[in-house]
Amino acid sequence: RINADRLQETIHHTCQWGAAHRYGSGPAETGMSRLSLSDDDAQARRWFAEETQKLGCNLVVDQLGNMFASKRGSAPNPTPMIAMGSHLDTQPRGGRYDGILGVVAAVEVLRTLAENGYKTHNDVGAVNWTNEEGARFPKSMMASGVWAGKIPLEQAYSLPDIFDPSVTVKSELQRLGYIGDVACSSVGYPLGAHFELHIEQGPILEETGRKIGVVQGGQAYRWFTVTVNGRDAHTGTTPLKSRSDPLLAASKMIASSNSIAKNLGALASTGVFKIPPSSSTNTIASEVTFTLDIRHPDDAVVDEVQRLCFESFQAIAKEDGRGVQVNWTLDTDSPATKFDSDCIKMVEKAATDLVGPDGWLHITSGAGHDSVNTSSQCPTTMIFVPCKDGVSHHPEEYCSPEDCALGAQALLESVVNYDKL
Amino acid sequence: RINADRLQETIHHTCQWGAAHRYGSGPAETGMSRLSLSDDDAQARRWFAEETQKLGCNLVVDQLGNMFASKRGSAPNPTPMIAMGSHLDTQPRGGRYDGILGVVAAVEVLRTLAENGYKTHNDVGAVNWTNEEGARFPKSMMASGVWAGKIPLEQAYSLPDIFDPSVTVKSELQRLGYIGDVACSSVGYPLGAHFELHIEQGPILEETGRKIGVVQGGQAYRWFTVTVNGRDAHTGTTPLKSRSDPLLAASKMIASSNSIAKNLGALASTGVFKIPPSSSTNTIASEVTFTLDIRHPDDAVVDEVQRLCFESFQAIAKEDGRGVQVNWTLDTDSPATKFDSDCIKMVEKAATDLVGPDGWLHITSGAGHDSVNTSSQCPTTMIFVPCKDGVSHHPEEYCSPEDCALGAQALLESVVNYDKL
Numbered sequence: 001r002i003n004a005d006r007l008q009e010t011i012h013h014t015c016q017w018g019a020a021h022r023y024g025s026g027p028a029e030t031g032m033s034r035l036s037l038s039d040d041d042a043q044a045r046r047w048f049a050e051e052t053q054k055l056g057c058n059l060v061v062d063q064l065g066n067m068f069a070s071k072r073g074s075a076p077n078p079t080p081m082i083a084m085g086s087h088l089d090t091q092p093r094g095g096r097y098d099g100i101l102g103v104v105a106a107v108e109v110l111r112t113l114a115e116n117g118y119k120t121h122n123d124v125g126a127v128n129w130t131n132e133e134g135a136r137f138p139k140s141m142m143a144s145g146v147w148a149g150k151i152p153l154e155q156a157y158s159l160p161d162i163f164d165p166s167v168t169v170k171s172e173l174q175r176l177g178y179i180g181d182v183a184c185s186s187v188g189y190p191l192g193a194h195f196e197l198h199i200e201q202g203p204i205l206e207e208t209g210r211k212i213g214v215v216q217g218g219q220a221y222r223w224f225t226v227t228v229n230g231r232d233a234h235t236g237t238t239p240l241k242s243r244s245d246p247l248l249a250a251s252k253m254i255a256s257s258n259s260i261a262k263n264l265g266a267l268a269s270t271g272v273f274k275i276p277p278s279s280s281t282n283t284i285a286s287e288v289t290f291t292l293d294i295r296h297p298d299d300a301v302v303d304e305v306q307r308l309c310f311e312s313f314q315a316i317a318k319e320d321g322r323g324v325q326v327n328w329t330l331d332t333d334s335p336a337t338k339f340d341s342d343c344i345k346m347v348e349k350a351a352t353d354l355v356g357p358d359g360w361l362h363i364t365s366g367a368g369h370d371s372v373n374t375s376s377q378c379p380t381t382m383i384f385v386p387c388k389d390g391v392s393h394h395p396e397e398y399c400s401p402e403d404c405a406l407g408a409q410a411l412l413e414s415v416v417n418y419d420k421l
Numbered sequence: 422r423i424n425a426d427r428l429q430e431t432i433h434h435t436c437q438w439g440a441a442h443r444y445g446s447g448p449a450e451t452g453m454s455r456l457s458l459s460d461d462d463a464q465a466r467r468w469f470a471e472e473t474q475k476l477g478c479n480l481v482v483d484q485l486g487n488m489f490a491s492k493r494g495s496a497p498n499p500t501p502m503i504a505m506g507s508h509l510d511t512q513p514r515g516g517r518y519d520g521i522l523g524v525v526a527a528v529e530v531l532r533t534l535a536e537n538g539y540k541t542h543n544d545v546g547a548v549n550w551t552n553e554e555g556a557r558f559p560k561s562m563m564a565s566g567v568w569a570g571k572i573p574l575e576q577a578y579s580l581p582d583i584f585d586p587s588v589t590v591k592s593e594l595q596r597l598g599y600i601g602d603v604a605c606s607s608v609g610y611p612l613g614a615h616f617e618l619h620i621e622q623g624p625i626l627e628e629t630g631r632k633i634g635v636v637q638g639g640q641a642y643r644w645f646t647v648t649v650n651g652r653d654a655h656t657g658t659t660p661l662k663s664r665s666d667p668l669l670a671a672s673k674m675i676a677s678s679n680s681i682a683k684n685l686g687a688l689a690s691t692g693v694f695k696i697p698p699s700s701s702t703n704t705i706a707s708e709v710t711f712t713l714d715i716r717h718p719d720d721a722v723v724d725e726v727q728r729l730c731f732e733s734f735q736a737i738a739k740e741d742g743r744g745v746q747v748n749w750t751l752d753t754d755s756p757a758t759k760f761d762s763d764c765i766k767m768v769e770k771a772a773t774d775l776v777g778p779d780g781w782l783h784i785t786s787g788a789g790h791d792s793v794n795t796s797s798q799c800p801t802t803m804i805f806v807p808c809k810d811g812v813s814h815h816p817e818e819y820c821s822p823e824d825c826a827l828g829a830q831a832l833l834e835s836v837v838n839y840d841k842l
């Protein structure tokens with residue numbers, strides 16, 4: 001049995017590093033801002049290293065700072081571990097559960113197994129994946145993507161901080177001493193399976209009154225950075241027809257991407273919109289950069305939204321005054337994913353044992369997760385627990401202590417079931 | 422006769438403080454970034470104080486850092502001076518002529534009068550007005566507005582830096598030692614007249630092949646800061662209908678303001694668009710702030726564009742998902758202005774003497790100028806000279822040495838004509 005109180009204490013203990021955006025007076029009533037490879041992230045990493053080593057785990061850090069803590073099983077030789085993984089980095093205005101719950105629960109499962117003297121056959125362990133959020137370095141699930149062979153290591157190393165291009169993933173790994181020797185790949189550090197406990201980040205479990213989501217896979221998504229170039233000009237003396245106004249064009253593009261996605265039942269969202277720091281009320285900006293995030297469960301629909309958006313952007317670029325230039329780069333590409341049926345069966349069994357057959361639900365993830373990457377290299381699935389009002393990427397993100405503990409218990413039992421299998 | 426070479430040397434000498442945005446290899450081929458009350462602005466101010474004092478002027482600094490340098494005339498008692506004024510501050514990506522030409526030419530006129538032993542009847546002098554651009558502290562023609570009684574002193578003092586709200590006009594004036602004792606008002610420091618030489622900042626003189634614009638007045642304009650509030654949410658798990666997305670709403674508002682202005686033959690422009698620094702690709706922003714600058718020669722049309730824009734903004738705020746909140750503040754309000762007919766006649770006479778009756782043009786200013794404010798307190802007009810391609814608020818803003826000198830000569834003769842009158 002998971003110790004629900006200790007699980008809560010541990011979650012909030014680790015949230016001392018990066019606590020931000022207070023919304024209430026209670027000690028845990030803040031959100032988080034623990035950007036990947038920040039000083040706060042390094043503190044949380046040190047905690048992970050110490051706790052797992054106390055439990056007798058062997059800790060390996062790979063070239064991208066991924067942290068693998070494995071505990072030997074009873075099999076005569078070491079086996080690729082059955083991993084429980086997630087991430088300790090957060091959004092800049094994130095909450096206390098997204099990613100954090102998965103890693104802390106993994107440690108709690110290891111503690112519970114140790115306390116009960118339960119010996120698995122295979123090695124089991126916990127993983128902390130680097131830069132899952134893609135918030136600071138805009139490629140989500142970055143290090144699990146490199147591990148899975150989807151992203152070249154050098155590309156990840158050279159990713160710049162989205163607001164400070166003088167800093168890269170590599171320079172921050174170096175600064176914090178988190179570049180390990182082991183190759184970041186499923187050959188360098190193979191896994192036997194990957195189970196990830198996570199808050200749902202959406203409203204479905206809560207709305208249907210279920211406690212556990214047995215995750216079938218993840219929807220497809222693609223991220224772009226769109227750059228629109230124009231020309232500085234005086235807002236009072238430059239006729240509309242003589243302008244080359246990137247801020248106006250970008251605004252129209254964002255409105256257009258939203259209506260294209262709406263028509264196709266997809267999602268298109270812009271979270272970041274940047275103008276040069278030398279901007280003023282009475283000057284037309286010279287350049288605008290914005291992000292575009294397109295999602296749908298079906299890869300073909302993501303393709304279609306993308307095609308229609310960039311067709312529309314090119315038309316908008318010619319629409320006003322002297323026109324603007326528009327260019328884009330693909331930052332993240334995560335196709336639709338189906339998880340492993342054996343892993344799913346183990347979670348179904350654990351869920352039925354814990355909450356009965358009507359207490360859980362099959363669900364598809366709207367968000368990307370490291371499990372989407374690991375699933376191409378090892379049997380993988382995820383366990384979702386409800387979060388209040390489906391709110392995530394927000395300081396007030398919340399999962400009740402009971403639901404956290406239930407999720408951790410399901411994680412423990414799924415891993416034990418899988419180990420027996 | 423104005424010394425054209427010395428005028429050029431002086432312009433580029435003063436542009437050492439704040440030179441930025443190099444676009445060619447020549448020594449003067451940079452733009453400027455000399456924001457109001459920055460360290461560079463303080464250097465330019467010190468130059469102005471020294472040069473005018475060398476010429477025997479009496480220098481007065483008022484409560485808002487406006488600098489008045491006056492030279493006694495031959496009248497038995499001091500008279501309110503015939504002022505030649507403009508500003509030494511620039512846009513963050515501005516050029517070497519906007520404002521600078523007017524102040525440097527004023528000093529050059531004083532030098533020319535002194536060298537020739539020409540004694541005016543009235544006191545004459547030069548003025549450097551604080552924060553004309555409204556780029557750093559978003560109220561344009563700020564200090565001339567206070568001098569003219571249109572803006573309360575305390576409101577100007579408390580204006581925050583648009584990107585760093587911890588700094589205000591007052592704190593920067595204090596830091597630089599530029600809060601004087603004299604009241605900032607036309608009682609504290611009365612002027613007999615105000616003549617301002619400025620680049621046109623638009624294309625009309627160049628397109629019509631004229632050398633001098635005799636300015637009849639300025640068009641009306643109003644600046645707003647619009648704030649749109651929504652709610653952080655995950656871009657992958659939050660259905661469009663559950664969102665409260667201020668970035669999407671702001672984009673639609675900007676597109677809408679443009680089309681409203683276009684329909685009415687007016688201008689509407691957004692130069693600044695801000696999201697919280699804690700933004701990321703996969704999070705809906707919580708708040709967006711943007712500026713709106715509406716202009717037309719007719720006050721009633723500005724009213725109408727404003728009314729239609731805010732009607733449209735309120736409708737857009739309800740359009741998508743759960744809606745957003747929209748609020749706005751008025752930052753600058755500059756009604757349409759007519760300049761003084763006597764002053765205009767003096768400039769017409771000087772222009773006809775210099776370039777003949779077909780070499781100049783009546784013109785209305787698209788931009789705001791300190792003269793728009795002084796004109797409510799003393800006889801005022803402006804002299805425009807052409808600038809290349811009508812480009813301004815851009816590093817490559819350019820006025821030829823001949824046109825600079827011609828403008829300064831017209832300024833000298835207008836002031837001498839007015840003094841005789």
Ligand SMILES: NC(=O)NCCC(=O)O
Nearest residue numbers: 132133140367368657703
């Ligand atoms: N779980 C999560 O928020 N991951 C970040 C990647 C995404 O935006 O889906």
Ligand SMILES: NC(=O)NCCC(=O)O
Nearest residue numbers: 236282553554561788789
């Ligand atoms: N001349 C000038 O650019 N003044 C700034 C105020 C305005 O935007 O018109």
